[in-house]
Amino acid sequence: TPTRLADYRPPYWLVDRVRLEFELDPTATRVTAEIEFRRNPERAAEGPADLRLDGRSLIWRGAKIDGTPLADDAVAIDGEGLTVAAAHLPGERFTWRCETEIDPAANTALEGLYISKGMYCTQCEAEGFRKITFYPDRPDVMAPFEVRIEAPEEIPVLLSNGNPVTGGGTSELVVTGGTRRRVAVWHDPHPKPAYLFALVAGDLVAHRDRFTTASGRDVELAIWVRPGDEAKCAYAMDALKRSMRWDEETHGREYDLDIFQIVAVDDFNMGAMENKGLNIFNAKYVLASPETATDQDYERIESIVAHEYFHNWTGNRITCRDWFQLCLKEGLTVYRDQRFSADMRSEPVQRIADVVALRAAQFPEDQGPLAHPVRPEEYVEINNFYTATVYEKGAEVIGMLARLVGPEGYRAALDLYFERHDGQACTIEQFRACFEDACGRDLTQFARWWSQAGTPRVTVEEAWEGETLVLTLAQETPPTPGQAEKAPLVIPVAIGLIGRDGAEMLPTTLLELTEARQSWRIAPAAGTAEPLPEPAPAPEGNAPADGPAVLSVARGFSAPAIFRQRMTAADRALLLAHDTDPFARWEAGHRYALDVALAAIREDAAIPEAWTDALGRLLTDAGLDPAFRSRALTLPGADEIAGEIAGAGGLADPEAIHAARSAMRAALGSRLAGPLAETCAALAGSGPYSPDAAAAGRRALRNRCLDLRAAAGSPEAAEAAEAQFDTANNMTDRMAALTVLAHHDLPGAAPRLAAFHARFQGDAQVVDKWFTVQATAPLDGAAGRIAALAAHPAFDWKNPNRFRSLIGAFAMANPRGFHAADGAGYRLVTDWLLRLDPVNPQTTARLAGAFESWRRYTPDRQRLIRAELDRMAATPGLSKNTREIVERMRGG
Ligand code: ARG
Ligand code: ZN
16 A cells, blocks of 8 residues: 555654664664653644554564553554554653664665674665664654664774764773673764664774864764775765865855764665765775776766765755655755766766766656656655656756756755754755745746656747747646646746857847747847747748757756757757857757667668768867767667657667667767777876876777777777777776777677686676676677676675676666567566565665666567566565566556
């Protein structure tokens, strides 16, 4: 039975204070929870209330209320928690003291308290705390926590949230009755919901630093890792200090404890977790060295460190009232981390990367059976809603708001939000009210972005009348599961005009589309865009190739919509060469490539010279940022092309898409052979590695060129890739070379894959890469290769990173292999999902989403996938997590 937003009620009982005691033991950890409960005055009128606490997989060892042991018949324990009838409770307030026992070693789901490579750690968001002790495990119950941890002598580091009380930040040795034990006590004065609780214990070492806040508070910083990894923490630490400064400078937010800690953990379901003062990270988003991490890894580390740090204000100080409000913290925090990355690196390249990611992950979700609003209204399993829609589309919604109210409006609204709601558990309505009150703007219609699922289509119609343009924008959102009717959204559309000589005729101008259909008269000479009282009729004919200027639309990707604008290839090339908005410039090239791919697939059209020429001019434009050039030379992905085909009412054939992409890359590689080789040579690496954005951009462009040369079958490129692999002084270049060799099935691949494994077999992050480069090779018989790799001794499938590095990478990033016509790819992935499900439902359910776009493909593929979905649905004991995803995919 789903949980519904409409059923929200405030809690009967609030918590004033929590004291937890842990006696750590791998299979029998004793947890004592002392909780001060108080009746919620908001619900006092309802009379006496039972005490209902959440709890799962806990062994009950008894409880006391105000010091009196609770009679066995006073408490009713069921699979989801316990109830103490009101008759057994002292009226208004009481202290609950409860002992439970848990088995961290048996916890393979990695939710609650578990053990990863000998180290105790926790993951409580969303509902993991209930696997630690009985508690009102809901985010609107906030309390200060004191935590005492006791462990055997050989576990020297005992951490929890807040500031150290005893143990000096590690632990102290205590001798009781001849046994030597470690003890530490932590206190977190900031009231928090249980999902932000964290405990870590193990033989860990710290990489330490300090930070002085704007107001002069001295903060101790520590990144905890397993011994041997301390040399790989410097970049994460640097990113942390830059994040702390950035939040002060851009949002006026300072850190609020004496210490901030990060712990790297090998077994982790997600990326990282913002537990108050004690962030816990998937090790792959902390550890980096030039020899083991790629530029992309560095970039991800920077943005995730920032993301989790920014949660301290947007998530922790102000949290969510209930889990339907998840986007309140996630959408806003993603928006903040994207802005941070844009400030640290290149703003246009960051924007392009964010849009590419949105289209790759969120658009398919929004257009398929798993579509849901940014703020969902019901769920079966909340962990299934940590989605690209909640996170990335949620961030786009904040970005649109920021664009509509301008930078001062955004800052004023956020200041008001922090001031008004500090210490509270809030809703989207309260957040929205801050923008309305600070900016004097009615956001009633805008709020549909949070409640209405689906990607809006905006059709662009242009009619030139001499020197003025009549522009009509029409919006439509297709139905999504459970939402047949869609209302018009407020869509900010940033436009500009580029004259046929390449000069800008109208600088960026923001239009607000609020109706189903609306027109503007745009006079570039006067620089005006005047709304017309009535929408203009649809213009006749084809793409408007006759006007004095070309319309650049949705500059900066001003809304998460699909913009349909008919345009000739020549006009796309004009914008690719001259648009003043870097995003729109990239987008013109992207649309151009999509048009070329679709023509190749539908009409078997040749790859036009004009297209390769246009990219050739861009490639050799030394005035352009190499990172931008690399992005512009990257083709649309196979899944995006499938989405285009399906969006136009067709069915996608994965082999045809693969063939078109290969032909396009080969055409670029052969027709631009000279310039590609010259660019490679001009950018050849020298000197020590630095992960900065400029150096990374040069490597990205050079490796992009190498790949295109190899796509054309150039023997020199094969040799260059071998030499690059053999001599690289960093993982970015080594990995890029290995990918070229492996993905183009070159003879140099096999010995180098073996050498790579031999050299890096002790490094989990690099072994993951070794699996992934092979899992994603678009070669014949891919499923058989995956099966062989799965038999490798290093394939520790219970480790989520390792499972994702092989099975996940194959399902999500090898479209040719996954969609093989014989169904072997679908079968292999399903077999593995069914094996993982009883062990780790969260990770299984997430990867099951690999099938979400199944309706886009040709009937033979649909039949094969349907059979696998049916097989999963028919599996007895399938987890609630995976069942919800599978059923939604079958139904949609
Ligand atoms: N709040 C974390 C973040 O976005 C994500 C944790 C989600 N974990 C989960 N099991 N649902 O930073
Ligand atoms: Zn987050």
